[in-house]
Amino acid sequence: MIKITGTHINYYFHCKRHLWLFANSIGMEQTSELVAIGKFISESTYERKKHELQFENEDFHFAIDFFDRRTNTIHEIKKTNKFEELHIWQVKFYIYQLKKIGIKNVKGIIDYPKLKRVYNVALSLDDEKQLEQAFQDILLIIQQPQPPKVIRKPFCKKCSYYELCYV
Secondary structure, three states: OOOEOHHHHHHHHHOHHHHHHHHOOOOOHHHOHHHHHHHHHHHHOOHHHOEOEEEEOOOEEEEEOEEEOOOOEEEEEOOOOOOHHHHHHHHHHHHHHHHHOOOOOOEEEEEEOOOOEEEEEOOOHHHHHHHHHHHHHHHHHHOOOOOOOOOOOHHHHHOOOHHHHHO
């Protein structure tokens, strides 16, 4: 059984090929310096507040960097806002999942510590519909026998899967 994660959501909105490779256990992130830097920033920022929460059910698994229980606010920590739209969808996915398990009035904040900037995230009914469609699409994509075609975008050059796609 495939459990959709925040990473699946991120890759779905970024690159369907990346999604397929990741979901089919072809991992390249462990060799990426950019991924390592992002992980370090996430682990070393807001250490006193660090309360990573893990959630899992039969369909989904996700970990939230920090959840403020007093205000029902999700904090997701990111290195840069270069792919902010992907980060937003990832946080919307977390809000959606917490709402589904009965946590009310959940808000989201994306923290960019290097930029000293935050971005507030809310979930609309249209967003919920788009996420539900994304869940269906993700399952279809990752069950295909072969990965989707290479998308040839400028950001591909810094992707941890670059060599797999282009060499």
